[in-house]
Amino acid sequence: MKGLAHALALVALLAPSKAALRFGCSTVTIQRLDPVVEPGNTPSAHLHQVVGGNAFGPVMNGDIGEQGSCTTCTFSEDFSNYWTAVLFFKHQNGSYKRVPIMENAALPAGINGGMTIYYTQQDFNTNGKQHITAFKPGFRMTVGSPMQGADGLTKHKGLRFTCLENKNTRFPEISDFPKQACKGGLMTEHHFPACWDGKNLDSPDHQSHMYDTQPTGFAAGAACPSTHPVRMPQLAYETLWDTTQFTSMWPKDGSNPLVFSFGDTEGHAYGTHADYMFGWKGDSLQRAMNSSCMFTACENGKPLKSQSVAEMNKCSAKNVVNENIDGWLDALPGRPKGT
Template sequence: MKFFLSALALVAPAQGYLRFGCGTLSVQRLDPLVEPGAIPSAHLHQIVGGNAFNATMDPSRDIGNEATCTTCSFSEDFSNYWTAVLYFKAQNGSYIRVPQYPNALLGDLQGGMTIYYIQESFSTNGNQKITAFPPGFRMTVGNPGNGDGANPGLRYTCLQNVMTRFPETAEFPKAPCPAGIMAIHHFPACWDGKNLDSANHQDHMYNTVKGAFQPAGACPASHPVRVPQVAYETMWDTTKFNDKSLWPTDGSQPFVWSYEDSTGYGTHGDYLFGWKGDALQRAMDSTALLSTGLATQSVPQANACKIQPSVVEEIDGWLSSLPGRSAM
């Protein structure tokens, strides 16, 4: 059946943002933004969105026209969204991948993420023009090699139940979480209006994010174009690892990102725009998103969209080292 409209727009009036689910497209070591053409890339990613995703994403090509299916509930969204993958590290040094589960209101999607495009806040789109991204646009948030926890848009929530949203922490939760861990990524919402990308995939954007879905700050003259604030929520089902006897004997928490980060400070996300035609602009111009006319698809249709892996390696079961990394 169709995704419930209540799952697409929540909280107060149905205005001001898009909220929808995207199931898992693939889990493999590819990163066409940071390591274009590399097969494999340095660490494992979970990827959602359109099936045009590959190791080399040419910015001159419009993936909104090239993809033929998407794992997202809006069938005109062929964008790609990806993050690192969470693993549990056992006391003997071996690793096993932590499963994902969809947000409670998004049906039976297979893994994936909840995606947001926020105009200003949950209850209003304000009075400013929100400009949709152009074809070829891409950006990243966070830094796996130099995270410090200072970005308020990169956070974790220790889920007491599937609807928990606060408090947020900059680092991994330090105690077992009854319903798992939610990883949160808020992208900048100010663009220079000129460049589809930059050398570090971030300088063409300016970050005024305050975290916790607060309205972003004003855009500076250097980056004057207000674009939708993109955000991801990923639900990691850590519950089968809640037995503290499985945790490190020094009392530290046992989860690591797929690039061997046990603090959580290096969390990061990648975004590549791929909405078809003017679909996203129509949504951002609307004050009542339920009447935008955006096409949706069923959960089975979203789950059926997959790509063949370019990298064939073991990523599941107990591993002596993380994919792409030597045993330590």
């Protein structure tokens, strides 16, 4: 019987995965911290909006899933942190105002800002048949870079914008800020690579240990190369920005008034970027990837524990950097006036 149990466990381990996760995370903090790219810097160079576990801080090491006391994500076993730069509107008088974040229409009502997070293993609509290996404790990565040139769109095909007609709009995806005010707001999309080298939990540039075979977005990826042979979940973030409150102030000359917190006034998708730090408790993410559930069917213990929107919203991280980020500002946080 012991041998049979071992054999069945091995078959379960090698069985093709079919799961796809889509869930919301409310905002856990908005401040100038970046424990991946600028560990220990208080403050970091530019402002980030962060979701996930409340252990987020200037330095994060070890198993993040065992740190913190709450998470802003639907799945209460997910203490990972997910973050991106913050979007601002620049008035013609030179002042800036942070653009509010909206919840995704596909998610429960009442989520406080935040993002929609995806862990897919083939594409948006179907489950695949290959085994997916969950990220490991200590794993981290980034996608995109504010320092990148135009070739970044070739290297990072999953960085895009969508000008929203409403919250259900998904196409077309565009590679630059829209030339006009969007009726329903603006969505930023960050798709991470899904092929791992199988060795390194991080790399000096926070990207070389991963490889991207996705043609774009949620499309099915090609086989992983021999240098990065391990297929992991395709991680993606969607952030909906409520730019509609600025429509009446949109420049009449067609110039772009949107700017990311790192100072990008051009609005090219290759300049946007996102960070990820794995923090699922125990084997919870692997259990999900080994299951056959999709989206909300994975909640309520099938196989993942989930929590209410009220519980998500009441979780927050410690505010380490005390500076004004709201209202009309003379300059972007951390940047000289006029830049």
